[in-house]
Amino acid sequence: MARGDLADPETLARLRTARAVIFDCDGVLVDSERLFVDTELEHLAAAGLAIEREDYLARFVGLADVDLFPAMDEAVRAATGQALGRAAFDTMTARKVARLERELEAVEDAVETAKALGLPIAVASNSGRTTLRKKLEWTGLAPLFGEYVFSVDDVENAKPAPDLYLHAARALGVPPHDCVVIEDSAQGVRAAVAAGAMAVGFTGGGHADRGLCDRLTAAGALACASRHKDLPNLLRGDAS
Structure with a gap:
């Protein structure tokens, strides 16, 4: 304990x-964090950001959505030179909410x-x-x-x-x-x-x-x- x-x-x-x-x-x-983390890692990987789970947990868990998008966008830009994009973030958020309703x-x-x-x-x-x-x-x-x-x-x-x-x-x-x-x-x-x-x-x-x-x-x-x-x-x- x-x-x-x-x-x-x-x-x-x-x-x-x-x-x-x-x-x-x-x-x-x-x-819920388990559902959030799994979904977010999948979307970040699709955007070209390969990140270890432990690194992800330390950097992103606990951030409010207003802070999460710019943090993720900055990480994706640093890794790929491309923006994550608000539309991709909103799609990820909608998928997280759908999982919450089914699995929380x-x-x-x-x-x-x-x-x-x-x-x-x-x-x-x-x-x-x-x-x-x-x-x-x-x-x-x-x-x-x-x-x-x-x-x-x-x-x-x-x-x-x-x-x-x-x-x-x-x-x-x-x-x-x-x-x-x-x-x-x-x-x-x-x-x-x-x-x-x-x-x-x-x-x-x-x-x-x-x-x-x-x-x-x-x-x-x-x-x-x-x-x-x-x-x-x-x-x-x-x-x-």
């Missing part, structure tokens, strides 16, 4: 002070964990508001979070800026430094740290590779958990 070498007594003591938990959505609550599932134990934490909870995602709500509804998670669902449309700047986590903490009525953020991307961890929150890396999504925990802790995560059902114990200060 938590990386033993990171879940030291000081870390556990800090996590025990949590008064609220804020979840990222994609790759943490719903197993909650990450194992996400529902049960959200209920078991015993703390106020919220979702803060770089997704747009409509798409975020749909993902939570399709997977049965929406009722658990009620009105505390926040998207990139609610703030001026997407992650890795701290805006979303500051906004979510303010809505919960809990200071950011008393919030634990559960994140699966370095972009998201940086956003949590910039907001002054405690970040825990989640490595249980279908897209996770062996280097994910190292990338998350390098970005500032205090510990990593590979299963949702380990989070309640971790936040109670039990690393066993």
Whole structure:
């Protein structure tokens, strides 16, 4: 569960002070990143960009769509001398949405964990508001979070800026430094740290590779958990 070498007594003591938990959505609550990554790699390959999966995960996962297109376009231009093109990006996005409707599932134990934490909870995602709500509804998670669902449309700047986590903490009525953020991307961890929150890396999504925990802790995560059902114990200060 938590990386033993990171879940030291000081870390556990800090996590025990949590008064609220804020979840990222994609790759943490719903197993969408696996679908996104597979589709995006296929489209980038068709555009002439051959990229290793681990490199792709480090560079692109966690970016909002407004940042993802220019990042992908720049990478394709550098590799091929040709633009990716907005039409190709929009086709890729439509295919991702179609796959979500057919295949999206909650990450194992996400529902049960959200209920078991015993703390106020919220979702803060770089997704747009409509798409975020749909993902939570399709997977049965929406009722658990009620009105505390926040998207990139609610703030001026997407992650890795701290805006979303500051906004979510303010809505919960809990200071950011008393919030634990559960994140699966370095972009998201940086956003949590910039907001002054405690970040825990989640490595249980279908897209996770062996280097994910190292990338998350390098970005500032205090510990990593590979299963949702380990989070309640971790936040109670039990690393066993």
